[in-house]
Amino acid sequence: MLNVLPDWLKTLYVVFAFCSALFFGALKSVLVGPIAALILITGNVGVILALFPTHVAWTVYTLLKTNRFDAPLKVAFLFGLPVLFGLWLGLSIGGSVLVGLGYGFFAPWISSFEAFRHEDESNKFLHSIVDGTWGTIKGSCTVVQDFADLCYHSYPLYLKELRESPSDSELRTLRFIHVPACIIVGLLGIVIDVPLYTAIAVVKSPYMLFKGWQRFIHDLISREGPFLETACIPIAGLTILVWPIVVIGSVILAIVSSIFIGLYGSAVVYQERSFKRGVAYVIAMVAEFDEYTNDWLYLREGSVFPKPKYRKKRVLPHSTEVSVSVGGSRSSDGKQNGGPMHAPPIMTMPTLSSSRSVREVIREVKMVQVWENLMRVCEMSGKELLDANVISPNELYDWLNPKKGNPCPIIGTGLPCYAFFQNLLRSIKHGSEGLVLLDGLEITHLNRPQDRVLDWFFHPIMVLKEQIRVLQLTEGEIRYLEKIILFGTDPKRMESWDNGSFEPEDAVRVAQIQGISRRLIGLTRGTSKLPTYRRKYRNVIKNLIVYCLARDGSTRSMSMRSVASV
Numbered sequence: 001m002l003n004v005l006p007d008w009l010k011t012l013y014v015v016f017a018f019c020s021a022l023f024f025g026a027l028k029s030v031l032v033g034p035i036a037a038l039i040l041i042t043g044n045v046g047v048i049l050a051l052f053p054t055h056v057a058w059t060v061y062t063l064l065k066t067n068r069f070d071a072p073l074k075v076a077f078l079f080g081l082p083v084l085f086g087l088w089l090g091l092s093i094g095g096s097v098l099v100g101l102g103y104g105f106f107a108p109w110i111s112s113f114e115a116f117r118h119e120d121e122s123n124k125f126l127h128s129i130v131d132g133t134w135g136t137i138k139g140s141c142t143v144v145q146d147f148a149d150l151c152y153h154s155y156p157l158y159l160k161e162l163r164e165s166p167s168d169s170e171l172r173t174l175r176f177i178h179v180p181a182c183i184i185v186g187l188l189g190i191v192i193d194v195p196l197y198t199a200i201a202v203v204k205s206p207y208m209l210f211k212g213w214q215r216f217i218h219d220l221i222s223r224e225g226p227f228l229e230t231a232c233i234p235i236a237g238l239t240i241l242v243w244p245i246v247v248i249g250s251v252i253l254a255i256v257s258s259i260f261i262g263l264y265g266s267a268v269v270y271q272e273r274s275f276k277r278g279v280a281y282v283i284a285m286v287a288e289f290d291e292y293t294n295d296w297l298y299l300r301e302g303s304v305f306p307k308p309k310y311r312k313k314r315v316l317p318h319s320t321e322v323s324v325s326v327g328g329s330r331s332s333d334g335k336q337n338g339g340p341m342h343a344p345p346i347m348t349m350p351t352l353s354s355s356r357s358v359r360e361v362i363r364e365v366k367m368v369q370v371w372e373n374l375m376r377v378c379e380m381s382g383k384e385l386l387d388a389n390v391i392s393p394n395e396l397y398d399w400l401n402p403k404k405g406n407p408c409p410i411i412g413t414g415l416p417c418y419a420f421f422q423n424l425l426r427s428i429k430h431g432s433e434g435l436v437l438l439d440g441l442e443i444t445h446l447n448r449p450q451d452r453v454l455d456w457f458f459h460p461i462m463v464l465k466e467q468i469r470v471l472q473l474t475e476g477e478i479r480y481l482e483k484i485i486l487f488g489t490d491p492k493r494m495e496s497w498d499n500g501s502f503e504p505e506d507a508v509r510v511a512q513i514q515g516i517s518r519r520l521i522g523l524t525r526g527t528s529k530l531p532t533y534r535r536k537y538r539n540v541i542k543n544l545i546v547y548c549l550a551r552d553g554s555t556r557s558m559s560m561r562s563v564a565s566v
Contacts, residue, residue, distance in 0.1 A: 021112040021113045025108055025112035037103065060081070063077050068172055070173045072176060076179060103140060103143070114131065158529065174270065186265055190263065205250070205251050207297050208297055265282045281310035375536050378537070381415065383547055385415070396541050400542070413521060414486040456526075477501075
């Protein structure tokens with residue numbers, strides 16, 4: 001009897017903790033949720049409507065100025081812009097409302113459950129009450145800020161790159177004979193894919209609901225996955241309660257995504273120059289979605305729908321650049337085999353595979369660690385360059401202050417690219433198969449963050465690292481590459497910076513180094529368009545300005561206040 005008592009006490013404690021977190025979370029959702037939701041919805045909708053005329057003007061101007069499209073294709077895009085902008089307004093405003101309501105309602109609740117991960121028992125209940133109040137309101141403001149950065153900085157940056165495409169870029173042409181085929185296939189995609197996607201999602205949603213509950217209950221009884229540790233049981237219990245909402249969200253996501261998947265049939269007609277292949281795409285996408293959902297729900301393999309081929313076999317062109325194989329499969333003896341990267345699935349659905357324990361999840365590198373490492377490297381590299389008088393505080397102010405209208409590419413692109421290159425060099429010197437962070441943690445294909453956004457960058461980064469390693473750059477060539485990536489847009493600054501660089505006499509070697517620099521700059525520009533990047537990078541620049549003021553002994557309160565207000 002005495003042996004059973006501790007188990008009963010632990011069970012009562014878990015039930016009490018769950019009920020307490022549920023009550024406090026619901027109370028905070030009622031009190032704080034409407035405020036956070038109102039801030040997020042009002043802020044995002046305000047950004048959308050305020051920048052909408054500017055977005056239209058920027059887009060039309062870019063279409064007229066770019067040399068990537070011929071005249072018929074530009075005319076087709078101009079006629080299609082009203083539909084695209086109408087979809088943008090409807091989906092963005094509707095999405096902002098849904099995200100605002102969901103964030104305002106669930107964020108305080110989740111914070112209450114997360115509080116029970118603290119080790120101190122008294123802190124658990126204190127944080128269960130306090131967490132998710134002011135933090136939720138600040139989080140909604142942060143979401144609005146990041147969304148504004150995407151609309152005001154990332155989208156114009158993409159348009160600028162499209163306008164400034166090199167003249168030798170491939171010209172995309174459109175023949176008027178393909179216009180009716182594109183329109184018909186686009187309409188067929190909506191008429192066929194949307195109803196069938198909806199039917200498949202609705203029919204399989206009960207399977208997803210009950211199989212999810214079955215998995216959670218199995219983990220609860222066997223103490224596996226999220227139920228392995230006692231502190232995480234309340235959070236897992238909340239997951240069981242909100243699982244129906246996840247299922248409903250997946251159905252809605254399938255319906256919304258089917259619209260764009262169907263419309264993409266027009267792009268397939270244009271790419272393949274074939275009406276038949278466009279129709280085949282519309283039919284094949286239904287089978288792809290059916291097969292994809294069958295795999296996730298552990299139903300029978302394959303699909304009852306036909307799956308015709310809609311792409312021609314293409315022969316990859318030969319390249320004179322360094323060829324490497326990264327991220328392939330591993331054989332039984334542990335060696336890595338090169339293999340093609342598979343395209344991501346059509347839509348994202350929650351996985352019902354065997355759950356990982358909390359300890360396994362902790363061992364996985366988090367995306368926030370990658371961001372923090374990138375920003376810390378930028379700050380360290382910035383301090384080194386400031387101490388060497390390579391960059392000046394005025395350039396930091398020019399980038400931070402948008403009123404001057406000077407984008408200052410040396411700070412906006414050169415500095416993060418330079419810092420990223422230093423990180424790659426550090427990983428190569430350590431002989432790492434992945435990336436080595438500042439704290440010594442290594443990111444590989446096994447422990448990298450399971451994030452869709454990172455998937456677009458991790459493999460190209462690994463390929464680029466291997467290309468740099470294979471080139472076996474000398475110290476002088478490394479300094480030459482640093483000069484190119486930092487001052488590539490300013491030849492005078494390149495010549496004036498004496499960093500011990502050595503420009504190779506071999507033209508092929510110079511072309512290889514310049515190719516590496518272009519890829520580094522391209523990856524950096526792509527990263528700068530991601531959410532949260534600009535906000536975090538602004539903090540880095542502010543820290544560098546404060547560092548300059550402290551170094552020069554001019555840390556007056558007025559200067560500090562002016563930096564904080566930017």
